[in-house]
Amino acid sequence: MRAVQIDRHGGPDALIVREIAEPALAPGEVIIRAAASSLNPVDWKTRAWQVGPRLPATLGRDLAGRVVAANDTAQEGGAPVIAMSAQIATGRGTWSDLVTLPGHLLAPAPSSIALADSASLPLTGTTALQALRSARTVAGERILVIGAAGAVGGLAVQLAHLAKLIDTHELRLRVAECYPLDDIRSAYERFEAGGLIGKVLITF
Structure with a gap:
């Protein structure tokens, strides 16, 4: 399966799309087939600075996808979910075709939003x-x-009415641009150039 990893900290040229082994399923964990992820400031800081999980590392914190397998009774195969990887605690990134995370980090994806777009929700x-x-x-x-x-501020403004907005299909996410996983360097370059109103999504 594909994953975006770094072997060293640095600029966008440090990003490598490579084939890695599919993840194993441990007790209490869930395997999710990624539909999309997003770029956050903490992602480029992890790439550029001497912080984050041990190298080589798969990057990414946000995730939207479907459950493939579950060792957690609260999760059901095929269910659309969103998650934030808690990368510092788990050491796991979300920029891969399949992602394994503890089941308690998952939430049902909103049904009124395109699954890929909902990848902009977890961290923001x-x-x-x-x-x-x-x-x-x-x-x-x-x-x-x-x-x-911005992405966080735009959600904060809506949060007072969040339940109503989801139920009436009126929640508006700020998605600025989408890039395929294989074009991760261009996504990073655009993200770091700034001037975006909304999130940059990475699609699988």
Whole structure:
């Protein structure tokens, strides 16, 4: 299967798309066939800086895909899911055709959003939710979201009405551009150039 890995830290030229062995399934884990992932600032920092999992490492934190196999009774084969790999804790990246993660890191993918687009939700959604919870607002209060045009800010603005927006098919994700996995270097170069309003998705 294909995976985007690094053997060294550096620029986009450090990214290698290579064939690696398919992952094994351990107790409590799930194998997901990736539909898409996304680029986050922490991904390029992991690539460029001396941080992250042991090398060689598969990069990526966000994931949208379908369950292929499960050693977790809460997960069902074929189910569309989203996940964030918790790469520092698990040492696992999501930029590969098949990804194995602990089942508790998965959530059902929203049915009203294209599965590939939902790959933009895990890290940005978690960040937006954590920021709003730390603000400790109460009903009737207003909050100013700085950076509301970005991926995190755009979700933060919507979170007050999130359940309603998903149910009425009105949730709007900010997806700026999509690149196939084999063109990962171009995706990184575009991401690092800046000026995007939304996420860069990597499709499988």
